[in-house]
Amino acid sequence: MTFFALGVNHHTATVELRERIAFNADRLSELLLVQSKQDQFNDLVVVSTCNRTEVYANAHSREVLLEWLAGTNNVAVSELATHVYCHEDIQAVSHLMRVASGLDSLMLGEPQILGQVKSALSLAKNQGTVSSSLNRIFDYAFYAAKRVRSETAVGSHAVSMGYAVAQLAHQVFSHPEKLVVLMVAAGEMNSLVAKHMADMGVAKILICNRGAERAQQLATELAHSIDVEVIPFADLEQHLHRADVISSCTGSLHQVIDFKSVKSALKRRRYQQMLLVDLAVPRDIDPKVDILDGVYLYGVDDLQTVIDENLAQRRQAAVEAEVMVNQLAMQLVSHQKLRHAxxxxxxxxxxxxxxxxxxxxxxxxxxxxxxxxxxxxxxxxxxxxxxxxxxxxxxxxxxxxxxxxxxxxxxxxxxxxxxxxxxxxxxxx
Known part of the structure; x- marks a missing residue:
């Protein structure tokens, strides 16, 4: 048996093809249960995200995996073959470690992929398609990901707007668990900001959106982990003083937070500092508020500069991480050979x-x-x-x-x- 990593990702296939061979959890669960009863190969884990679908398996040949991936998705083998990559043994181990560590992600170093790989392993275990040998490989990949996270700077710098805002709040305020955060608009960008803030453990999130339905939808998504309150858009000004952090991204043609309102809110707060982040173009917040003592104002350009610098640092750290992953992959293969010997x-x-x-x-x-x-x-x-x-x-x-x-x-x-x-x-x- 050979350990294979076969699949497609954002480097090798269009989004249309990735959509065609993607698996949802329910369908994958059924397929794995069927495969667990097969003799040809029944030792596999499937990782399926928006950017990749990969089969990790102990099998006799590459062709077996290719035919399975194509057949379960009604895609011609000849069509899929031109877009797949296939790694064997130590290269496959190294690839899995790179994926789990975020080194192969569209956004270098992003942490979500590790949880997705762990979920994929858990699903496969439940359906009986994970041998002790395959489980050891994944355990070692998780160990490698932990080493990369703790010993390199690959994941330590903000490289998305939402994450950058959360990190900025953490830098400005020494006790993030006491913060009240006001989200002005509940679109995609602010939804990401809100989720990062919730993950950071802030005290409360206020959501102010023109449409109550979308505001309530975001509130429902966050309510399981944090205290959330929806406020009417018409009442925005009278709630500004409650917020330590304000993130605004309305898409309005006019400013929705003016100098006078912020100055008044600051006074009501007894001049406790405020962090205002304007993610909108055109801008939502009057840029003159930056002159007020105790107010920190950041715009899209400010954040993008930080993100660009951080991404460069991640790329530099990735070189060190790649060396570490290759060494750990060789260690695992050596250990396996010793076990066999x-x-x-x-x-x-x-x-x-x-x-x-x-x-x-x-x-x-x-x-x-x-x-x-x-x-x-x-x-x-x-x-x-x-x-x-x-x-x-x-x-x-x-x-x-x-x-x-x-x-x-x-x-x-x-x-x-x-x-x-x-x-x-x-x-x-």
Whole structure:
């Protein structure tokens, strides 16, 4: 069996093709349950996100996986074959580690993919398609991802607007768990900001949107993890003072937060500092509020500059992370080879022990028959040595016959190292 990583991602396939071979959890669950009962291959995990669909499996051939991925999605094998990538063994292990670490993501270092890979493994386990061997590979990939996160700077710099706002709030305020955050508009951008803020553990999020339905929808999405309140858009001005952080992204043609309103809110707050983030173009917030003491105003350009700098730092850190991942992949493959060799070594040692017992029993018989003890021991040592060295002698003779002389040299060198006896080594020269 070979360990394969086969699939498509944002590098190799269009979004249209990725959509056609994507799996939702329910359908994938059914397919895995069926596959768990097959003899051809039944040891697999499928990772399916908006940017990738990948099959990680122990299988006999690449073609088996390609046909399965194409067949389960009604896509021609010939069409899919031009877009898939396939890695084997150590390259497959390295690829899985890179995926779990966010090194292969559209947004370098993004953390969500690790949770998605863990969910994929959990689903496959529940459906019975994960052997102990495959599980060890994934466990080691998660270990690699943890090492990359903790020992490199790949994931430590904000590279999305939503995450950048949350990180900015964390820098301005020493106790994020006490913050009240006001979201002015509940569109896609502010929804991401709100979710990052909720993940950061702020005290409360206020949502102010022109349409009450969308505001309530976002509130429902956040309510399971944080205190949320929806306020009417018409009442925005009278609620400004409640917010430590304001993120605005309305898409309005006119400013929705003016200088006078912020100055009044600041006074009602007894001049406690405020962080205002204007993600809108045209701008939602009067830029003059930046002159007010205690007010920090950031616009799209400010954040983009930070993001660009952080992305450059991530790319630099990714070089270090790639080296780490490759080293860890080699370690895992070495460990697997040692595990496999362990059985062979154990069998060889058992055979040696059996020979020892046979020869010992024979020597004892001769002693009981009254034969000379010294002669018996001499014969015992001679016979035991010959039998134990016989396999190595056969290997050396067969190595000489091979067309590749380096095989014999490798075998000779390692036997010399094992014996470590000058009197024995002279016979190899």
């Amino acid at each position: 362990g059985g062979v070594i154990s069998a060889y040692r058992d055979a040696g022990h059996h020979i020892q017992q046979q020869e010992l029993a024979l020597a004892l018989q001769h002693l009981e028959a009254g034969e000379d003890a010294a002669e018996v021991m001499k014969n015992f040592a001679h016979r035991l040595t010959n039998k134990l060295l016989h396999p190595a002698s056969i290997l050396l003779r067969e190595a000489v016959k091979e067309d590749e002389p380096e095989y014999f040299e490798w075998l000779k060198t390692h036997l010399q190292q094992i014996l470590r006896d000058d009197r024995a080594n002279k016979y190899f020269d």
